[in-house]
Amino acid sequence: MTGVNFLGSASGLPLNELVNTLVKTERDAKLSRITSTRSKLESSLSGVGRLKSAxxxxxxxxxxxxxxxxNARKATVIQPTDNKTYLEASASSRAVVxxxxxxxxQLASGSRLESxxxxxxxxxxxxATSDGTLTFAAGDKTFEVAVTAGMTLNQLRQAINSNGDNFGVNANIINAGGAVGSKLVLTSNISGDGNDLVITNNNAELDPLSSGASGLTVVTPAQNAVIEVDGITATSATNTFTNVIQEIELKVLEVTPAGNNxxxxxxxxSAGTKEKVENFIKKYNELVDQVTALTRPRTLGSDGKTVTNEGGxxxxxxxxxNIMSQLRGILGANFTDADEGFSTLYAMGVTFDKSGKLEISTSTAFGADSGKQRFDKALSQNFDSVANLFGGDNGISKKxxxxISEFTQSGGIIASREQTLRSQIDKSTKDLAAANRYIDSYEQTLRARYTALDSLLGSMQNLASTVTAQLTNLPGFTLKKSR
Known part of the structure; x- marks a missing residue:
């Protein structure tokens, strides 16, 4: 309780200092335990969060x-010229080297029609002077456009382009003038031989806008893409060729120059796989470092009392x-479903060092191949065996x-631990608030009691002074002073 500074003014005693001392003693006793517990809980929550992140x-x-x-395959295209991309390719993991x-x-393209x-x-x-319908079809795609009486050619162009079911027909008008006049030009993105755009109607007035001798004519037919693979011709209705070469997808973008394929x-x-394995080793070692820091014991100085390093x-x-113990067990296991000779990390050159971290060692102690030699050999000669060890149905990755999912997933072990710690921190917050309310009440009670005592002592001192003064005024009364 602040703002009360007159306690003791009546008696002349240091009662305010006494109350402050008593309140501080009570506050320290009540709050130190709560704040210490809260600090440990918050530290544990932060530590669990860092463990989960690692x-x-x-x-x-x-x-x-x-x-x-x-075990991905790398598809590399050497283009005929440096300034243009003619072909793109991707390969599945089952593609053969x-x-x-x-x-x-030839590139695949859609048809072009003109009025x-x-x-x-x-x-x-x-x-048209009466209503009707134009039906547009190409391949297995169709859509319809309603023509209303009095619609102009330009309004039809807009209706075609804005139709929500339009599968890829673009309508334009070329105003040539003279005897040619204005021509409606339609292009379709449905490519492939035999997939020309065809327009039909249900109103003879719309014949000039429909396919036929007196209407729209095909000036550019739809066509297939055509390629030669090692001299063997292949076609596709689109510019994408899937499995023309088994397990490979090709996308053609430009016709290659004559005589320059x-x-x-x-x-x-192997380079990508090497990078992934090295990153796997790096992230495991970062986890080891994080756990070491989180579990580091507190160290004391030579006097056995002074803390030289706080614990994790x-x-x-x-x-x-427990997590690290089980991880080491998995990483050091023999995976029986792996290919013969590649059932352990050691077989492909990955081992534990003295500090418990993973490494690809360059040491050739005892005359054996180094870890790096085994690793490079595995990638160059047994690439799919490496992939099977890590990524097989019962491989290292799945295990x-x-x-790890048991700990990191929503509702997992670490999430449950975090929830428990947060609940305990919330409780300590409430305990701290309750303790502060108690201290305020305790201080008010002390001040009320010592204010009454101060007043009583002041009254008694005043009474004593009055009595002494009266006695000294009595005839023949002498106040002896003590020596």
């Missing part, structure tokens, strides 16, 4: 070791130690992902 980072690296990511010579003879010369003098010509190389992506946020907590 585990999640390691899990992300583990995910990149799944089969689909690890090989090289191909590819010539792009007859002189059919319309301008874009404002009325195309593109070159497609399908290779094992999770010192004494069994959770991080690690399943294990």
């Amino acid at each position: 585990l999640s980072g390691f899990r992300d690296a583990v995910t990149q070791l799944s089969t689909n990511n690890l 090989a090289n191909f010579d590819i010539r792009v003879q 007859a010369d002189g059919a319309f003098s301008s874009a404002n010509d009325v195309i 593109a070159r497609l190389n399908i290779e094992m992506d 946020a999770l010192t004494g907590d069994s959770l991080p130690r 690690l992902d399943s294990f």
Whole structure:
């Protein structure tokens, strides 16, 4: 209780200092335990969060070791010229390593239709005096446009382009003038031989706007894309060729120059796999460092009392130690479903060092191949075996992902621990508020009691002074002073 500074003024005693001392003693006794507990809880919550983050980072690296990511094939296209892309390619993990010579003879395209010369003098010509419907079809796609009485050629163009069911027909008007007049030009993006745009109607007035001798004519037919792969001709209704070369997708963009073909190389992506494995090792070692920091014990000086290093946020907590123990067990296991000779991390050159971290060692102690030599050999000679060890159905990636998920997923072990810690922190907040209310009440009670005592002592001192003064005025009364 602040603002009360007159306690003791009546008696002359240091009662205000006494109350402040008593309140401080009570506050320290009540709050120190709560604040200490809260500090430890907040430190533990922060530590659990850092552990979860490190585990999640390691899990992300583990995910990149799944089969689909690890045994990918690298499709490289050597373009005929440096300033243009003629061909793009991608390969599945089942593609065979090989090289191909590819010539792009023709791109796939849709059809182009034009109205007859002189059919319309301008874009404002009325195309029909009664209602009707135009039906547009190409391949297996169709849509309809309603024509209303009095609609102009330009209004029809707008109706075609804005139709919500339009599958890719673009309508334009070329105003040539003279005998040609205004021509309606329609282009379709439905490509492939035999997929020309066809327009039909249910109103003879619309014949000039429909397919036929007196109406729209095909000036550019729809066509296939044509390529040659090592001299073998292949066609596609679109500019994408899927499995013309098994497990490979090709996308043609330009016709290649005469006598200058593109070159497609399908290779094992050993560089990408090496990078993913190295990142896996890096993230595991970062996890080891984080756990070491979180579980570091407090150290004392030579006097046995002075703290030289505070302990980690999770010192004494069994959770991080149990996680690391089980992770080391998984990483050091023999995976029986892997290919013969590649059932352990050691077989492909990955080992534990003295500090418990993973490494690809360059040491050739005892005359054996170094870890790096085994690793490079595995990537160059047994690429798919490496992928199977990590990404097989019962491989390292699946085992690690399943294990780590128990801790990092929503509702998992760490999430439950975090929820418990937050609940305990919330309780300590309420306990702190309650303790502060008690201290305020305690101070008010003390001040009320000592204010009454101060008043009583002051009254007694005043009475004593009055009595003494009266006695000294009595005849023959002498006040002896003590010596």
